[in-house]
Amino acid sequence: MILLSVVITIVKVILLVGILMTGFAYTMLLERRLLGFFQLRLGPNRVGPMGLLQPLADAVKMLTKEDLLPSAADPLVFRLAPVVALFAALAVDAVIPFGAPIHLFGLTISLDIANPGIGLLYVFAFSSLGVYGLVLAGWASQNKYSLLGGVRSSAQLISYELAMGLSVLGILITVGSANLETIVQFQAHHWWFVFTQVIPFLVFFTTAMAETNRIPFDLPEAESELVAGYHTEYSGIRFAMFYMAEYINMITASGMAVTLFFGGWSGWSFLPPIIWFLLKVGAFIFVFIWIRATLPRFRYDRLMNFGWKVLVPLAFVYVLATAALASGAI
Amino acid sequence: MVGFIILAVLSFAAAVGVVAARTPVHSALYLIGNVVTLAVFYLLLNAEFMAAAQVIVYAGAIMVLFLFVVTLLTAGKEERERSEGLPGQRALSGFLAITAGVLLAGVAVRYSAGPSVRPFASGYGSLPAMGRLLWGPGFDYLAVVALMLLTAALAVLVLNRAVDDGRRPAKVKEDPS
Secondary structure (H helix, E strand, O other): OHHHHHHHHHHHHHHHHHHHHHHHHHHHHHHHHHHHHHHHOOOOOOHHHHOHHHHHHHHHHHHOOOOOOOOOOOOOHHHHHHHHHHHHHHHHHOOOOOOOOOOOOOOEEEOOOOOOOOOHHHHHHHHHHHHHHHHHHHHHHOHHHHHHHHHHHHHHHHHHHHHHHHHHHHHHHHHOOOHHHHHHHHHHHHOOHHOOOOHHHHHHHHHHHOOOOOOOOOOOHHHHHHHHHHHHHOOOOOOOOOHHHHHHHHHHHHHHHHHHHHHOOOOOOOOOOOHHHHHHHHHHHHHHHHHHHHOOOOOOOHHHHHHHHHHHHHHHHHHHHHHHHHHHHO | OOHHHHHHHHHHHHHHHHOOOOHHHHOOOOOHHHHHHHHHHHHHHHOOHHHHHHHHHHHHHHHHHHHHHHHHHOOOOOOOOOOOOOHHHHOOHHHHHHHHHHHHHHHHOOOOOOOOOOOOOOOOHHHHHHHHHHOOOOHHHHHHHHHHHHHHHHHHHHHHEOOOOOOOOOOOOOOOO
């Protein structure tokens, strides 16, 4: 029986990594095509029907490029950094429930790899480790632009992680559990949190965008000021790993927003739960791309002011209000 | 037991790496490794909240700030200066380390007869159990710690208060060295 559960877990891990890698490739293609449409051009449409084989061509290109190592770089840390970034990005997804538990051959299989009581804290722990990839890459490259990118990313993460943590506290107070499956069940039976926690949702979405380094928060790589910042010196597969980490982080952030505020896999019964989950995540990815095509990059001082003087107080006041309501003080 | 030994070796190697590494960034990396192995120790001891808090606070926040400063200051990747910071700091730290080791060994010998701790109650170390402990019997300590941290935060604001035109922080004097 233990052996069986180990096998099931291994199969789930392989499936999850496979789905995320495929998801990364096609999110990237979707982004390039959508950006094309937003900018009144076509985007990549030559390789395969509607450009659907473009990710394959990109993969072949990335794998056959030379793996460069700058002569001044710290070889070990330089090679370690993209691995750290990708590992942290993949590890977060282990606790996100992708669907309601399914029944197969008399077994109940939950659609997450692990379901710890501290699920939400697990997500925060691993998402905060992702920044090491960027900081170490910036430092190990021994290039002033890369270093600036790495330093920017650490300052940005520290500032926005706080607001992100505060923005989900209201949910913890209401549900009384940090277990993601419990949070989804609560929303399936009561209401989606986006209706009662509008401001925390906006704070969470903004900070999630900042933590994934997406435009308008892409200051660590800012190609017009920092020449791609922390990954300037990278090439080939290691460069691709940073891209994988960024896009998987975007999928994860969408998945977390759906799980916490949009009822996770819950939905009307004419579609299976996992389809609802994927549809909602897809909608979020579209919004991420839409925002990228719309907004210019923040100036650095405004980024810090916005984080500390707007997002943190907003989230904090809302947590106090939720606590007061929950304890019956109002 | 096997897991404990593997973890102990990793943790020990990381701790030695912190002092032995020649580059400050490598030292910081070893320290992160040490912090993460400690979190896995907590997990083995059934303290899942402590493990998560360890990673979030130490690995996710404090060490990021450490790396922020270290990468800025050692951008040129020079080797650490060999001169000693405080007179006799090596001897003193060696003495302290040996004392701590002897004390720990003494504890291990004293309690080697058998398990003297009760088995965990169900749910021990989980988030709800920690919450009940912190906001129940432990609340006085929690309040004292909160007050202390608030005082420290206020002290930082006071020490960095604006001096010249009331808006900008005071200029730091250039270090002559």
